[in-house]
Amino acid sequence: MTKRWALVAVAGVLAVAGCSSDLPEESSGSGTPSSDTRKSEFFDQAEYDRQLAFRNATPQGPEGRPWEQMLEPQMVDTAKFAKPGGGYTLCFSNAAVDNPWRQVGFKTMQEEVKLHPEITDFVVLDAEAKDDKQISDIQSLTGRKCSAIIISPNTTATLTPAVEQACATGVPVIVFDRGVNTDCPVTFIHPIGGFAFGANGAEFLKERVKPGGKILALRILPGVDVLEQRWAAANEIFGGTELDVVGVEFTDGDAAKTKSIVADYIQREGKIDGVWMDAGATAVAAVEAFQDAGVDVPAIVGEDQQDFLRIWVDEGLNAVAPTYPTYQWRTPVIAAVKILKGEQVPKEWVLPQPRITGDTVREYVKQDMPPLHYAMCGCEGMPGYPGPWK
Template identity: 30%
Template sequence: MAGALVVLLTACSSGDGGSGAEAGGRPYTIGLSNGFVGSEWRTQMVEGLKTAFADYQDEGVVDELVIESADTDVNGQIQQIRNLINRDVDAIIVNPNSETALDAVFREATQQGIKMFAIDQAVTSKDVTNVVIDQAEWARISAEWLAGQVGKGGDIVVVNGIAGHPANETRWGAAKEVFAKAGVNVLTVADGNWDQATGQQVMTNLLATYPDVDGVWTQDGMAEGVFRAVQAAGRLDRITISGEARVGFMRLWDKARANGFESIGVVNPPGGAVSALHMAVNVLDGRKFPAGKINGNTVHIPIPYTVDEAAFDKYWGEARGKGDAYCLDGSLTREQAAEFFQ
C-alpha cells in the first residue's frame, strides 16, 4: 500500500477526534499504526480489528477507527503515529517496526493523554502496554519439536524473517538456545523476509549448498515456500520441516501425510489486535492492571494452540475451507480481557 489508509467506520464523526460525544469518555476514537503490509498475516490482522471494532461501534462504545497502514521504515512509522496524534485519537494500537526506536513518539502520544498498546512484538518503552503472545515461547515450541526429530548431532538450516525486526530477533534468540542445548548443529541462517516466494528461493539455494541437511527451522510466512523447495528437490522423506498454522502449508502437509510427512504449526494469532482493542476499551474506561496480571509493561496473552500430527485432523477440519493465506487464529474474548483488570 503506497500510502496511509484511513478507514472511517462511521457515516460521520463528531469532528473533534478522540473527544467524542463527551470529553474524556465514550465513544472512543482508536488508531492503528501498521508499518508493514507485506504479508497476508497483516491483512488478516487489520480486517479482524475492523470487524471487532464494528461490534463496539454498534454499542456506542467507539466512534471511529483510524488506520495508518503502509510498508514503511521507522521514520515512516513515527509519522504514522504523529498523524494519529493529530487526529486526537484516544488510544493507539501499534505493530511496531522497532523495539526501541519509536520511544520518543510514544512519549509524544502519552503526553497528549493517548493510551498506547503494542501488538505482535513487545517494545521497551514504559509509555506503552504490550499486549502480545510470548514470541520466545512461540519459537521454543517448534524448535524443541524439530530438535527432537533430528536428534543430537543433527544438521539444520534456518530460514528466518526480517533481520533486525523485534519479533524475528526474539524468536531466533529463543530457538538458537534450544538448538544449542539439544546439541543440534545450525549450519547457516538465511533471511526469507516472511515471504513465501523468497523463502522458497532461499531454501532452494540452501539445498544446493547443504545437500545432507537433516532439518529446517523456519518462521510463519515462509514454511509453504520452504516445503515447495524441499519437495521439488525430492527430499521430503529426508528433511524435517517446522511448519506454520496457515492453510496453504497445512494443505501441502495433508497431502504429504500419506508418505509419512509430519510437521508442526504454532499459532501466531493476527487476532492479537482484537485482544488489544478489548484491553484498550477497559483502560479507557478507567480500569487498572493489578500487579499479578502485568510483567513490567507487558501483558502476555496465551498462544491459542499448536497444530501437530496428533491435532492435525481437528484443526484442518475447521480450516480447510479457508483460502491458502488464512492463518489459524484466536483472540481474547471481551470477558477474558476483563479478567486481566481489577
C-alpha cells in the first residue's frame, strides 16, 4: 500500500487552534445527525482497515517502553546522517503548547533530552498554533547549525512545503504527532491514528447502548485531519447500527460550551443514552451536565486526563478512554539520536495506542497529579518524576 503521510496524530486534547488553512470546503454543521451516512472526505477505507488491524498487532521493541516500540516497521538506513562523537544541536519546531496535552508532552520531551548526553543544545521554537509563524520558524532553523530538526506541524497541507525545504538542506528531519503530505522526512512518528481512536469509542457505545438509543457526538473543531478521522470512523460504525445519533456538535474544546450543549440535548431529547467525543478534555463538563440535570450519566467516551479518570472511578461511570498517548513526545528525541549515530529507524514509526477500560482505569489514576495531567505520559520512571509535571 502507498502510505500518505498525513495527520494521524493529536490528541488527548490536541492543539486545534489555528487550523483554518486546512479546513475542508464544507464541514458538517452543528446539530447534524450522522444518520445520513455520508462518508467524510477524510474517510479512507484502506487506512481505516489498516489502523483497526494495528490495534491487535504485536509491537516490536522493549517490554514496558511503548515509546520505543513499533508496529510492523520498515527500517531505513541512516548511515549518511551519522555524526560520531555527539555534541548534537537538536532543533524542534513545535506547533504549540496551548493546551494541557501538548504541555504534558513537551515537558516529557524536555526530560527525555536530559537523558541523552550526546545532545548539548536543544533549540525550540513555538509556532503558537500559527501556520505562518511555523513556516518562518522552520526557515530559521534551517539557517542554524542544527544536527537534526524535529517538526510537529500545526497543520498538514500548509506546512508541507516548509518541511520539504527543510529536508532539502540535507539535515535529517523527523516529523511526529501530526503529519505532512510528503515522505521526505527520515521518519514519521505517531500512534496508530485517528480512525483507531474514533472506532474504539464508537465500538464501546455500540456494545453498551441498546438499539434505538440516542447518541450525542461532541467534536472540537472541523478540518483537523486527526479529529476528522476520529469522527469518520465513528460515523462509519454508527451507520452500521440501530443507534440514533441525534446530534453532532462542536464544542471548541470549551467546558462551559460543552456543558450547555449537553444540557440542551437532555432537555430537547428527554434522554441521552451515550456520548461520543473526539477528544476528552471536556468530558468532565459533559458528565457534570447530566449530574446537574439530575439524570444518570450514560455510557461516555472520554480520554486519559486525570480529572476524567477520577470521576470515572468515583462515580462508577460506564466509560472508555481511547488515548493519544503523550509518551510519543519521547520518541522523536530517541529517533534523532539513533539517526545521528547512523542506526536504522522505521520510515513510519507507528507506536502502540492503548485504551483505558473499566477493568484497567484504577491503574492509571494518580491522585497526586494535576487534573489535566495525561496518564499515558510514559514519564513515571523518568528522573525527578513527578516534580516537572506538576
